[in-house]
Amino acid sequence: MLNFPPSFLERAKHFAGKEYEQFIQSLSEPAPVSIRMNPFKRHDLFSGDEEIPWSSDGKYLIERPSFTMDPLFHAGCYYVQDASSQFLEQPFLQAKKMFNAPIRVLDLCAAPGGKSTHLLSLLDPGDVLISNEVIPTRNSILKENITKWGCSNVIITQNDPAAFEQLKGFFDIVVVDAPCSGEGLFRKDPSAIKEWSVENVNRCSVRQKNILNSAVETLAPGGFLIYSTCTFEEEENDLQIDYLIQTFGMKKVSIENLNHDIVSTKNGLSFYPHRIRGEGFYISLLQKENGDFYRLKNEKPGSDKFNYRKFIDEYLQSPNDFLPVYKEGRLYAISAKHFQTFRILSEKFYLRLAGISMGEMKGNDFIPSEALALSIFLNPDIPHLNLSEQQIIDYLKGGTPEIPEAKKGWNVVRFQNHSLGWIKNLGNRMNNYYPKEWRIKNDKLR
Numbered sequence: 001m002l003n004f005p006p007s008f009l010e011r012a013k014h015f016a017g018k019e020y021e022q023f024i025q026s027l028s029e030p031a032p033v034s035i036r037m038n039p040f041k042r043h044d045l046f047s048g049d050e051e052i053p054w055s056s057d058g059k060y061l062i063e064r065p066s067f068t069m070d071p072l073f074h075a076g077c078y079y080v081q082d083a084s085s086q087f088l089e090q091p092f093l094q095a096k097k098m099f100n101a102p103i104r105v106l107d108l109c110a111a112p113g114g115k116s117t118h119l120l121s122l123l124d125p126g127d128v129l130i131s132n133e134v135i136p137t138r139n140s141i142l143k144e145n146i147t148k149w150g151c152s153n154v155i156i157t158q159n160d161p162a163a164f165e166q167l168k169g170f171f172d173i174v175v176v177d178a179p180c181s182g183e184g185l186f187r188k189d190p191s192a193i194k195e196w197s198v199e200n201v202n203r204c205s206v207r208q209k210n211i212l213n214s215a216v217e218t219l220a221p222g223g224f225l226i227y228s229t230c231t232f233e234e235e236e237n238d239l240q241i242d243y244l245i246q247t248f249g250m251k252k253v254s255i256e257n258l259n260h261d262i263v264s265t266k267n268g269l270s271f272y273p274h275r276i277r278g279e280g281f282y283i284s285l286l287q288k289e290n291g292d293f294y295r296l297k298n299e300k301p302g303s304d305k306f307n308y309r310k311f312i313d314e315y316l317q318s319p320n321d322f323l324p325v326y327k328e329g330r331l332y333a334i335s336a337k338h339f340q341t342f343r344i345l346s347e348k349f350y351l352r353l354a355g356i357s358m359g360e361m362k363g364n365d366f367i368p369s370e371a372l373a374l375s376i377f378l379n380p381d382i383p384h385l386n387l388s389e390q391q392i393i394d395y396l397k398g399g400t401p402e403i404p405e406a407k408k409g410w411n412v413v414r415f416q417n418h419s420l421g422w423i424k425n426l427g428n429r430m431n432n433y434y435p436k437e438w439r440i441k442n443d444k445l446r
């Protein structure tokens with residue numbers, strides 16, 4: 001039995017009521033293992049596993065495999081994610097269907113990227129996601145996970161939520177998956193128990209209000225706010241929604257409850273680990289009162305002069321959908337549809353990634369980037385090598401497998417038709433370009 005702080009147990013008696021014993025018991029049981037598949041990188045793995053009822057690409061796994069040793073995991077073919085948090089799909093699709101034009105979506109607290117990769121799976125190509133994480137080290141993990149997902153309609157920013165107040169009424173849907181007291185993660189991450197205190201619950205609630213103030217400001221009139229946490233605390237959940245209703249006149253929108261084991265609370269839905277197969281989670285949907293939509297004037301994208309068109313033509317499929325942007329030695333391909341959003345954000349925000357990072361110029365050579373290999377827009381005619389499982393694991397560890405059929409120059413390395421990275425064949429030897437910081441280390445087995 002885990003050792004819980006007495007004041008947490010007191011609070012649990014209040015929120016779990018008659019189900020207190022079962023609730024506490026469930027926190028000592030193993031957490032179910034679940035994943036969400038990438039709809040843009042289909043494969044047969046997990047095809048026999050049980051579906052998560054509220055997530056179109058979600059699956060429960062019977063046991064936890066070694067994800068680190070699975071090349072398809074590194075190729076971004078799936079994301080390991082708790083089942084409860086995949087419920088995001090329901091309110092998101094409910095909100096999305098209210099728009100009949102491309103939408104701008106902001107994920108304000110995005111690392112490590114569970115919700116952002118899920119949102120990318122649900123967006124249409126004309127929609128754009130701004131995925132923001134203020135903490136630099138966490139932003140790097142977000143960038144890695146989004147890069148592996150392979151989509152181009154995303155911009156990663158690294159700003160305090162208050163920075164978004166400059167973009168008044170800019171976003172159609174804002175997702176706030178707030179930093180919280182983390183009670184729902186107690187059994188997965190026992191360090192969350194050590195960090196728990198009543199003071200921390202209060203601190204979290206103040207921080208959440210500040211984040212929500214910025215979220216409302218940057219939301220378009222008529223736009224939707226999705227608020228979620230992984231805690232059971234009323235002051236971090238329903239009471240935050242009361243605050244939004246009272247302070248900003250926001251309207252609560254009821255989310256269809258697909259499973260009677262999910263608890264409908266005053267303002268949202270709560271997931272308890274003794275009732276459903278997933279971790280603790282809370283989610284609510286709100287709409288901002290209507291008014292005139294704030295829309296930016298239509299600029300003509302791509303009026304600037306760029307010299308790097310030819311790399312886009314060579315390396316991307318449908319190259320005409322993209323515009324080249326060259327910044328600090330690196331070439332990016334920005335979707336023409338999202339160029340205006342990119343321009344506005346790039347003037348005011350610290351961008352970590354926009355569109356597809358194509359590569360960098362070293363002297364006269366173009367060095368293709370890892371993100372390009374992982375992009376779902378990579379030109380299929382680029383020379384590629386299909387490796388065996390043994391060879392690809394060797395490659396992911398930094399080795400250079402013997403591949404006599406490798407063409408001279410750049411080859412993209414694949415496993416079961418999913419690209420993982422580059423090697424360069426120099427004739428007399430091969431160089432492995434898989435990023436050093438992503439390589440499988442022998443002590444990184446999980």
Ligand code: SAM
Nearest residue numbers: 109110111112113114115134135138177178179
């Ligand atoms: N949405 C993520 C996912 O699904 O993978 C999980 C987000 S986690 C619950 C909350 C995030 O908020 C953390 O990455 C944390 O670094 C970030 N955060 C912490 N303090 C913050 C603040 N004051 N403003 C905005 N974000 C903050």
